[in-house]
Amino acid sequence: MNTSSPIRVRFAPSPTGYLHIGGARTALYNYLFAKINGGSMVLRIEDTDRKRYVEDSEKQLIKDLKWLGISWDEGPDVGGKYSPYTQSERTKLHRNYAEKLVSIDKAYYCFCDKERLQSIRSKHKGYDGHCRDIDTNKALERVISGEEHTIRFRSPKQGTTTVDDLIRKNITVKNKQMEDFVLFKADGFPVYHLAAMVDDHLMGITHVIRGEEWLSSIAKHALIIRAFGWSEPIWCHLSVLTQPDGKGKMSKRDAKTKEPGNKHSIFINDLNNKGYHPEAITNWMALMGWSLDDKQEDFKLVDLEKVFNLDRINPSPAAVNFSKLDYFQGKHVRQxxxxxxxxxxxxxxxxxxxxxxxxxxxxxxxxxxxxxxxxxxSVEWLSFFFTKEIQISPSEFINKKTTKEETLVILQKVQLTLEQLPTFDHEGIESELRLLAEKMNLKLGQLLNPVRLATSGQKVSPPLFETLEILGENLVHSRIEKAIKLLENI
RNA sequence: GCCCCCAUCGUCUAGGGGACCAGGACGUGGGCCUUUCAAGCCCAAGACCGGAGUUCGAAUCUCCGUGGGGGCACCA
Structure with missing residues (x-):
């Protein structure tokens, strides 16, 4: 490729579902690479599969990417000089390029129907080349007459194809392994292999950073590019993200197994709805397959834009680790x-x-x-501040350490102490209750636990003195009063 | 089945022939702090897949196994 040309990368999802961390991480790496090199990022929607098209996925995808802080210079929503960026609007182009390949004998028309393909599948590894040697003029006549057909690539039958991947070095595939794959479908749409290569070329893409699932077809892509005589982009295949236990590709099924209370999901939109911060997610995703060194792990998006580097991408698969997401999230909240x-x-x-x-x-x-x-x-931490009635079961007041009677005495004395406070603030509450605990010969915790339960309805709450102050004198009094009555009536 | 990729603590990783009885982070266990729960701080356990080479010397290079993963469509 021409290294003097400005760097251009693309994120090219297909609108068949919602954005998950696998795709988002690919988008992130593309974005960061463009940023650090002062290059351009292209968003291209690859919607040539009409059967799997999901109506609102493109809209949602754009929303999710933006929420994460990932932006692009050209795309279906913002336009650009290589417009259109929606692949289905480029089929005429793709058709022309497919026919060009036929005209230089690198591809041919195929008239085999689905049934025949199905029946040879068991006997042959791939396509059997049935239409490979049909006379070109005769084939053209059949096409013109309207006969249903596809266009297949004429794969070399011997030799090898070697492609250079930035993080995996040379990848060599035996050509006889490659069947005469379809470039253009009978439904009038191109297949990914053709469409993506044509568009990458036309859009001046210099680096293709994409998922490992494409690695196995990289030789096909190189062959297409070489058949046209174009220069190859620099390839960079990211490893897959696996399930948390490291077994198997992370999949949408995992997201479905999530229980109601589970805040973890592989979908960006879910993470958004569950209250994660985008910076925590990008920090987390960036580190799945990439690292700067053994010192720094905390990266804001703007930091990543300064230090990200393709050379430090790890080729081995990474297991998704949600507890690390929580760690980054908690850390982020505190900042x-x-x-x-x-x-x-x-x-x-x-x-x-x-x-x-x-x-x-x-x-x-x-x-x-x-x-x-x-x-x-925050909802479960704070809701008792806002609800008028809190539900408490009296049995919760009694435990191995404290009897019903002891609890009652504590609540009554606390009530009395609080009533005598000149101002109802946490400093005053704290010093008086500490004094009371001392006088009653109780540990602070023993004194405070019943008060916590009575006022919050929970065994666990935010720090009590501040909680009481914010709850306010009236609510605190009435809740303690109510707890006392509850206990007396057991 | 065929092809391709990968291989360091449970997980993410540092490591690029001597600096490594392998460093960091999450998680786990313990401790400190402490009004509960957290947060914070400290400590601990925990890994070079196996075997042959190459070399004075291998986590690091080569080969062979093994294991894991990805892909084999008129899907992307």
Whole structure:
């Protein structure tokens, strides 16, 4: 390829489903490579398979990529000088190029129907070459007369084809392995192999960074390019992402097995809906198959744009590790400002039917900031602040360490202490309750646990003194009162 | 079955012939801190797939096994 030309890469998904971490990571690497080299990124939609087309997937795909922070310079939504970027709008071009291959004898028309292909499949490894030697003029006549046909590539029957991959060095395939594969389908659409190569060439793509699933057809692609006499792009095949246990390709089925409470999913949109931050996801994805060194693991997208490098991509498959996503997510939340967290958390509270007061929410954020992983987690930490009635089962107050009577005494004394406070703030609450625990000869925890339960309805809550202050004098009093009555009536 | 790719702690990885009785991160176990839960800090356990070469010397290079993965469509 011509190294003096500006770097151009492309992300070319097919709209057959929603964006998952495999595709997103490929898009990310393309994006980063373009960025660091001052090159251009192209988004091309490869929709030549009409059967698997999913209506809203293109729209969703664009939305998901943008949410992640990945942008492109040319694409169906923004246009560009190599327009159109939707492959189905380029079929005429593809047809012309396929016919050009026929005219130089690198391809031929094939009239075999599905039934015949089906019947030879068991006997032959691939296509048996039935139409390979039909006289060109006769074939053309049949095509003109409207006979249904495909166009097949005339693969060399001997020798080898060697292709250079940036991270895997030379890959050599025996040509006799390659059947005369279809370039152009009978339905009037090109096959990926043809369409992608033609478009890559026409769009001036210099580096093809794509998934390992394409590695096995790389020789076909090289052969097509060489048949046209074009220069090859630099190939870079990324390894597949495997299931968390390392067994088998990560698949959509894994996403379906997710239980209701499971926040993990391979789909970007799900991760968004569950309250993950895009920066945590890009950091996580970048490290699946790439690393800078043995020192730095925390990367914002802008950092990656400065240090990403194709040479440091690891060719071996990577298992998806969701606990590391959670780690990056938690870390990211802690780095955010309180107001940023507040506004990130807000939509999830709203979804749970909570309309928080802004000032109150802002004061709650520091209490949960290092306790939540996803933004959605905030709901279970905070809902008791906003619901009027909390449900408590009296049995929860009694445990091995504390009897019903002891609990009652604690609650009553705490109630009394709080009533006498000059101002209901956490400093005052803390010093008085610490004093009370000392006087009652109790550990702080023993004193506080029943209060926590009575006021939050939960055994686990944000730090209690601050919680009580924000809950407010009235609510605290009434909840403790209610708990006392509950206990008395057992 | 055929073709192709890959191989370091459970997982992601550093490593490019001596700097490696193999370093970091997540996770796990333990401890500290502590009002619960977290966060934070500290400590620990934990890997070069096997066998032949090459070499004074191999996690690193070569070959053969083995294991894992991907692909074999008028899908992408």
């Amino acid at each position: 955010m400002s309180n107001s940023e967290v507040a506004s990130s958390v807000q939509p999830f509270l709203m979804k749970a039917g909570i309309v928080p007061d802004q000032e109150m929410l802002l004061s709650l954020v520091p209490l949960i900031k290092n306790r939540i992983v996803t933004f959605e987690d």
